[in-house]
Amino acid sequence: MEQRWLSKKTFEIKLRRPEAFNFKPGQRISLKYKNLERDYSLASSPDEAHLTLCIRYVAGGLLSQALGDAEIGTGLSFYGPHGYFTIKPSQRPTVLVASGTGIAPFRSMVRSGAAPEFILHGVETSADLYYAEELAPASGKYIPCLSQSGDSQTYFEGRVTDYLRRHLPSQNYDFYLCGRREMIRDVTLLVDELFEGSFIYTEAFY
Amino acid sequence: MKIYTATGDRGKTSLFSGERVSKASDRIEAYGDLDELNSTIGALIAHLPSDRSDLSDELQRIQADIFMISAWLATTANSPAVDSLEPIEERQIVFLENAIDRLEDLLPDLKNFILPGGHISAAWAHAARSVCRRAERHTVLVLESSGDDEPAEQLKRALIYLNRLSDYLFVLARECNRLHGLSDILWKKS
Numbered sequence: 001m002e003q004r005w006l007s008k009k010t011f012e013i014k015l016r017r018p019e020a021f022n023f024k025p026g027q028r029i030s031l032k033y034k035n036l037e038r039d040y041s042l043a044s045s046p047d048e049a050h051l052t053l054c055i056r057y058v059a060g061g062l063l064s065q066a067l068g069d070a071e072i073g074t075g076l077s078f079y080g081p082h083g084y085f086t087i088k089p090s091q092r093p094t095v096l097v098a099s100g101t102g103i104a105p106f107r108s109m110v111r112s113g114a115a116p117e118f119i120l121h122g123v124e125t126s127a128d129l130y131y132a133e134e135l136a137p138a139s140g141k142y143i144p145c146l147s148q149s150g151d152s153q154t155y156f157e158g159r160v161t162d163y164l165r166r167h168l169p170s171q172n173y174d175f176y177l178c179g180r181r182e183m184i185r186d187v188t189l190l191v192d193e194l195f196e197g198s199f200i201y202t203e204a205f206y
Numbered sequence: 207m208k209i210y211t212a213t214g215d216r217g218k219t220s221l222f223s224g225e226r227v228s229k230a231s232d233r234i235e236a237y238g239d240l241d242e243l244n245s246t247i248g249a250l251i252a253h254l255p256s257d258r259s260d261l262s263d264e265l266q267r268i269q270a271d272i273f274m275i276s277a278w279l280a281t282t283a284n285s286p287a288v289d290s291l292e293p294i295e296e297r298q299i300v301f302l303e304n305a306i307d308r309l310e311d312l313l314p315d316l317k318n319f320i321l322p323g324g325h326i327s328a329a330w331a332h333a334a335r336s337v338c339r340r341a342e343r344h345t346v347l348v349l350e351s352s353g354d355d356e357p358a359e360q361l362k363r364a365l366i367y368l369n370r371l372s373d374y375l376f377v378l379a380r381e382c383n384r385l386h387g388l389s390d391i392l393w394k395k396s
Contacts, residue, residue, distance in 0.1 A: 084222070084287070084290045086290075088224070088285070088286040088287060089286050090286070174224065181210070181211040181212070184211045184213060185211050185212045185213050185215075188211070188213040188220070188226075189213070189215075189216065191226070192216065192218055192226055196226075198226075199223070199224030199225055199226075200213075200220050200224055200226060201220075201224050202211065202213070202220070204211050
């Protein structure tokens, strides 16, 4: 494996993809290292030679810290894939909503040809918009939602729920929510309130 | 993956196929019954004699089938989520029928109604049987408001499965008593 730091708190790791290993964009794997195990969504597309994971470095977070500090070339084992968090064909427009590294499965979907109408990415600062260049051209609208932008001309300042409440046209959508469970709860309750009849698929990270 | 997201705090929940529905809807009642059935079977397994891993294996296989039926109940018509689900197959029903035949061969003929009870494992098997009947009734309710679609086809098969499973749990209750040297408790007019 090898790491690449995307921001102060986030890094990617790349694993050699075993020949017989297949997955669907949006699925996750269980990674094992030093007797620790955790599920991570794949951020690469199934056509790529490597498997990419996008990991939030948590000081004191046992596995993320060990992986962030691991030597390049360290052998890791994993099993999977798991999960049903995959894009379903639909007549309704697709809205992808991520917080932090919850963007990982959406990157996999976009790299595999998905063209969602909206991608919302809730992060702290613009330094955390590591996949912006890739995601912006692939979607109708890529909307970074920053809690501390310092530049409200360029970025939407506020939470993803603030954006949805103020700007998302009223109709039915397919919402895909990935990341912090508080975000998933808040968006789900907002959808119940303002976008009733929409469909929701979720993957809670932390 | 985290266990709780608190998205159901206001009485709604998400189906596997993505819709938000009331927790009081027929579908949720039906797969809630299956959840209860699985828990009850778990209690039954916990009371089986330790040397009967064959029976606990059989019951765990049934618990896995019940999980699958729950997923079909959580999936509406025309949903692409259907592609992620395993069909309910004839062989799973045949598995139950063979198990019923095997157990019945061990038991004396029954000429009377019996009262649920006896050994604690038999009592749990009866409890599971009656929860299974309730799951079956709620599945009928879901089917009555369904059209001719793939999930409905699977639920029709699930009904056969649940009907057979109730019979299986009935003979298993009797077998649990027999294993512990207890007779059926026959119903007598009071």
